[in-house]
Amino acid sequence: MTYLRVVRDFLPPDELAAMRGAIVAQSHRFKPVGAKGGMNLPYSVLNGRELREHFPALAAFAAGPMLAVAQELAGEPLKLMDDRKRDMRLQWYRGKHEGFRWHLDGGLYGALLTVTNDNDGGTEMLTPRQSRWLWPVPYVLYPFPRILELAGPTPIPAGTGDLVVIRGGDIIHRGVIRKDCGDRILLAASFDPVGRVRPRAWDALARWLNY
Numbered sequence: 001m002t003y004l005r006v007v008r009d010f011l012p013p014d015e016l017a018a019m020r021g022a023i024v025a026q027s028h029r030f031k032p033v034g035a036k037g038g039m040n041l042p043y044s045v046l047n048g049r050e051l052r053e054h055f056p057a058l059a060a061f062a063a064g065p066m067l068a069v070a071q072e073l074a075g076e077p078l079k080l081m082d083d084r085k086r087d088m089r090l091q092w093y094r095g096k097h098e099g100f101r102w103h104l105d106g107g108l109y110g111a112l113l114t115v116t117n118d119n120d121g122g123t124e125m126l127t128p129r130q131s132r133w134l135w136p137v138p139y140v141l142y143p144f145p146r147i148l149e150l151a152g153p154t155p156i157p158a159g160t161g162d163l164v165v166i167r168g169g170d171i172i173h174r175g176v177i178r179k180d181c182g183d184r185i186l187l188a189a190s191f192d193p194v195g196r197v198r199p200r201a202w203d204a205l206a207r208w209l210n211y
Contacts, residue, residue: 100175105168107190118182
């Protein structure tokens with residue numbers, strides 16, 4: 001089974017520049033997410049409902065071209081996860097203190113388009129085998145995130161304009177920022193196989209933590 005695909009230069013430079021300009025022009029709409037109980041790191045976000053309202057073209061892009069690549073990786077029909085607040089979002093990271101701690105995605109598949117990356121941000125993942133054995137660690141031992149660094153995480157190389165698709169519901173991964181200057185902006189979407197039943201308690205916890 002394939003767990004990861006990286007599509008280089010998924011967006012050409014002119015389209016990427018237009019997308020970046022539109023996002024920066026409405027940067028005031030992003031909402032800060034605090035570090036709640038030490039279970040997450042701060043960052044800024046525009047959730048799925050807000051994305052559809054203020055950036056309908058980006059919402060259509062997530063539900064169209066990004067979904068199509070995720071389906072190729074999955075080898076089965078997918079749909080946006082059944083949560084219009086979390087199924088797509090814009091994420092903005094502005095320094096080394098920000099990021100996304102080790103986690104499993106709510107949707108079985110996740111897609112990340114790097115819109116800009118001036119602070120050397122990136123995604124790191126454990127192997128499928130490590131993730132099967134260690135999946136409780138990010139939640140049970142969340143005050144000690146460096147424990148999983150001992151497993152030797154693999155960085156996923158993704159530059160501006162690249163699209164990363166990962167089976168994030170099975171693979172433990174995190175987002176890291178390595179420089180205090182510059183920005184990292186991601187257009188993210190989460191997908192599930194058609195017919196998958198969502199775990200309500202898990203979804204409620206994720207909405208509280210990430211929004």
